[in-house]
Amino acid sequence: MRYLGLTEADRGEMLNTIGAGGIDALFKDVPAGALNPQLDLPPHQGELEVERAFAAMAKKNVSPMEVPFFLGAGAYRHHIPASVDHLIQRSEFLTSYTPYQPEISQGTLQYLFEFQTQVSMITGMEVANASMYDGATSAAEAVLMAQRITKRSKAVLSGGLHPHYRDTVATLMDQTDQPHVAAPVDLAGNEDLATLIDEQTACVVVQNPNVFGHLRDLSGLAKACQAKGALLIVAVTEITSLGLVTPPGAMGADIVVAEGQSIGVPLSFGGPYVGLFATREKYVRQMPGRLCGETVDQDGRRGFVLTLSAREQHIRREKATSNICTNSGLCALAFTIHMSLLGEAGLTRLAEINHGKAVQLAEKLSQMKGVAIVPQAFYNEFAITLPKPAADVVEKLVEKKILGGVPASRLFPGDKSLANVLLIAVTETNTEGDMDKLAAALKEVL
Amino acid sequence: MLNRQGRPTTPHAAANSAVTGTITGNRGLQMEEALIFEIGEEGRTGVDLPDAPKVKDRLGGLKRQGKIGLPGLSEPQVVRHFVRLSQKNYSIDAGLYPLGSCTMKHNPRLNEKMARLPGLGDIHPLQPASTVQGALELIDQLAGWLKTLTGMPAVAMSPAAGAHGELCGLMAIRAALKARGDVRKRILAPESAHGTNPATAALCGYTVDPIPATAEGRVDLDALQAKLGPDVAAIMLTNPNTCGLFERDIKKVADMVHAAGAFFYCDGANFNAIVGKVRPGDLGIDAMHINLHKTFSTPHGGGGPGSGPVVLSDALKDFVPVPYVVHDSNGYRLVESGDAKSFGRMKAFNGQMGMFIRALAYMMSHGADGLKRVAEDSVLSANYVMASLKDVMTPSFEGPCMHEALFDDRFLKDTGVTTLDFAKAMIDEGYHPMTVYFPLVVHGAMLIEPTESESKDSVDAFVSTLRGLAEKAKQGDQVEWFQGAPRLTPRRRLDETRAARAPVLRWKPGSNGAPIDKAAAE
């Protein structure tokens, strides 16, 4: 077996050194009858056989590379530069662990410091942590953090918040019976959350652009939160938007949570992704997750360490700010490398292309009979209303070899008012030909 | 500042060169490397993008004002930067990584290749079911392997890591209790538990009541019985435990816990010791997370991403998070809503698919026979380490151990050398230290997990290095030498006090170039 290093002779010698009669002597503490069960599983296989099995499964899926592709709703198809995937597969990044021994982990620590800086910069915030599991879990952790800071319990959730984020927050809050108010679904993009904030409100969670694509100025909401002593948590599911759009920090957000997948991380059917988490410096000791900080070594040279660990579970145990241990290190590295390649000019251009193409497609679709573009202001994704159920339309488009978007009913099952709503995302990967094909196919199926 | 090749030197070159005696502060292949923000300049980029379409923007007046402040770099600059950073890391690929409780085994590259196949690595989580039948089949297959290996009837696939799995388990337990109209407020966990156990319990609103261990390093059954009561929701027990021992009374523990109407959560962090050899389902547990990044070799990646599916007993199997995969005459589909018994959702989308692919590739490569050997060889290696070191170091408990060997610092008594010093000295010898100061139940803990990946020669070399260091420590006059270690690394011991007292958590414009001298550091 190719991954195992001991020969039969080795095993015999080692058992001799130990003074054990056989391997099962080492398992003597296992209750009688529980050792060596029969397992109905196949025997070991070579690389070739395993590759064949996976290729067969892969072939049963429709790859976005093969068809015009317009899905978003929290996960976006972007081009990843070749050097990103090459660099993250370097042994020293791929096969190292959490940097517990900083003297031999400066590589990981330095990129985490760079990641924290990049995330702070693009969100317009003062500090960021070394990543969370994904955007939705970041949002849930942000609510807990707001509760700790305000010593209040209620969370107000926007009707434009991605339902997966809303449900992740709600599930966690339900564990301790904490109140949360989910505002009515906000397809029109004109909800006024200020009226829902009261003296018990710890935080308001709002997404920008929201799940239907609406881009809104949140500064008024930030002021309303501040007036009542609540924190404003802004979720961003499409992080490339911040190349072009005013960042949440500039609108007065107290905590910014985001899905970083769009930069450097493949779609991979929903994970692993990388949760971004940024806030104000004064709240840093209430943050969840790992933090990397600058310091010096014994010889006075600059170096990096994990810091403020007394917040974390391995020291604080039941009083920790979060139970998180593993973060999303390698995805954070991919993000950092891709962001470094883009730089200021590249990120701005990338965002302009995304927005420009989305505007082009919106204009094309808005000329079609029975189709209306929902948001006035948007980035690279927008909801449209159709004259018939969007889920059926999507299935018909699949028959025409087009992945045409996400029906809102997939995210809001049972909400009849959204049955005819389709979410369409456009990125730099979409060609004009793709857009023409989508428009033509829609015309046929509507 | 720039050198003659136009490549920036570190802003602290003066301090560095004083240490290395070289002009650059470099030491041969050990290159100093500035922060990306100190290298980049405006007017450069590492990507070529076409012009944006000329359209009137529809940003509603929310176009960003001013600059973000990101540096500009060419592709070769970026590649060199991250390659140089990588060279400052220790890794499994480069050497034995005996970090107890972390299972630092070989990460096969076949796994990586499979995760990148078109049709697997690039599919969207919200594609119509008809276009992702292969992906759903893959999740179902992996679930099948996990259920068979653990002897459990159900598995929740979405948790993103071990601690997230613990959360899933406790949420399922709470839902099951609620369904029978039972409210319970207390969780029992041994003092030796991972910190995630009490932290997770607290997150779910439980108070945590510690159970003491016996002198043999196992759960004290009398103490457990005394702590059980109608308000106990569950016990959280790691098996094999964090002292590297199999909880030999585990079935009794399960019976006692169940008799009290509580559930048995097993922390599966150490599943590598028993995979293919013992099924947790035969031991009476109700829920257990499996760290795919430990037992099933998905890479640790410098601290994630992980994946922590949770296997569930009959009593809990209905209380699962959404989404989950079902299979019927129409093929595979995801259940994302409408399940009244489900306790809700733990994260966006469908779980850590990239990790599922890697774990399944690992399982298929090993098969039932290979996985059993994984457990055997990992346990054999740990016992071999213990047997080979017990005369110079001090094992904390009587063996046999499982896949990790626990030592404490009694062998360093009166030498002046601490566990930390000993660990740092290993670094100069080319080894990543073992886990130190965990578990908390022994003094100056050193937890060694060699894993099944190592050859005997490799383990022998490691053992002889530790023997040498132990003997050196016992000479009595080597304290300064140990305290000064490591000396040969890119950085020596770092000032963690300074980092925590005045945290610098990001680079800021203008903060580069200020040399930090040693005097200022003190």
Added chain:
Amino acid sequence: MTTRYTKDHEWIRLEGDVATIGISDYAQSQLGDVVFVDLPAPGKKVDAGAEVAVVESVKAASEVYAPASGEVVEGNQAIVDDPALVNRAAQTEGWFVKLKLSNKAELDALMDQAAYEAYLKTL
């Protein structure tokens, strides 16, 4: 003006109605370099044995419990600005909070200097 101690290594010293509270020199040496302290706002009422402050070192975090019941009068801003002061002068300038006691008799149950020193020898 005698100093009394708890088993959790807090000290308390009464002057008039107001008592000063801190952690013992032994406690600071066990914690190591103190990097952060979190103090209560004046006006907060605490019961004897309840958490009144938090002290963090690099590798440990610990709650400081009120040795006696009362109302917080003042927190020591000097240790917030310079946590190392707790290491340098745990039982003098490195005090944590001043507490207006509600029941001075509670102090009688605490250890005096000699008893605390004897207690430390048992650890």
